[in-house]
Amino acid sequence: MKKVVSSALAGLFLLGASGFGFAQTVLVTPEQETVVREYVKKKPLASINLPGVELNVGSALPETVELHTIDAPDIKYRYVVxxxxxxxxxxxTRKIVRVIE
Incomplete structure (x- = not known):
């Protein structure tokens, strides 16, 4: 019986933890993404290479990477190419919130 209760509690914990992860997801609206794409076209940056850094949502960029402001209303994020x-x-936090291909 203890095994069943332990398994059930572990399952509930995992469900709760995964729900917390979804609550932490940062959303960039399609409208904001369009604004970002247009802004980057107007003010292109040279692409940099960061060996060893994975470009995944939630990954943090090193302090050595210069982040650039997007001069547009409702865009609080910075960008880099x-x-x-x-x-x-x-x-x-210097964490990646979106990678735009």
Whole structure:
């Protein structure tokens, strides 16, 4: 009986943890992504290479990477171009919130 209860509690914990992960997901609206794409076309940056850094949502960029402001209303993120992909970054945490191909 203890095994069944332990398994059930572990399952509930995993479900709760996964729900927490989804609550942490940062959303970039399609409208915001369009604004970012247009802005980057107007003000292109040279692409940089960051060996050993994975471009995944939630990964943090090193302090040595310069983040650039997007001069548009309702866009609080900064951007950088890495491996020819536009990467949106939360400036407070330096975590990637979106990779735009």
């Amino acid at each position: 890495i491996d020819n992909r536009t990467v949106l970054v939360d400036p407070g």
